[in-house]
Amino acid sequence: MDYYDVVFSGFGGQGILLAGDVLAHAAMLESKHVTWMPSYGVEMRGGAASCTVVISSERIGSPFAEAPCCLFCMSKPSLFKYQDKVKEGGLLIVNTSFVEASLVTRKDVTKICLPASEIAHQQVGEHKMANMVMLGMLINACKVVGMEKTEAAMEEIFSGSKKKTLPRMIRAVRCGYEWQPTADNGPIEGTLP
Secondary structure, eight states, X not given: OOEEEEEEEEETTSOHHHHHHHHHHHHHHTTOEEEEEEEEOSOTTTSEEEEEEEEESSOOSOSOOSSOSEEEEOSHHHHHHHGGGSOTTOEEEEETTTSOGGGOOOSSSEEEEEOHHHHHHXXXXXXXXXXXXXXXXXXXXXXXXXXXXXXXXXXXXXXXXXXXXXXXXXXXXXXXXXXXXXXXXXXXXXOOO
């Protein structure tokens, strides 16, 4: 992997920026060049939230992703805004707890549709950790960083008073990393990078 960019997108309050931050931090721990650029509306909760993470083995010229390698999508408006921008042969990861898989219309990308909120609720006991479930799936699918550095990044980010949530967060990432689709729970269409 010489260059990989991901647009994380959804609503404020879904942990979109946090998921991007964890990925960026893990890449830094792997001594890669990284940019993390957040964007959110005036309303923190419920408004649009997104961030772009660019990871490269060389210096990064721009933090923007005109045609990202991957879209991490947790809302319908995000899907409608970004799915056509993903580069041909790229990856779309969609939380079908909020976005119907049928709305993913691209045929020239790999699509991973997983019920991340349900997985988080069933496996971790907290549906709000869907962002970490999806992050685990992203890490497994694109191999842009390893689980070891991801967990190390989380240990650095979730320090102090946030440390009590760390075991559940790590469990959520591992659930996403290990998730396997079935005919009933969500398709993977296309070839993983």
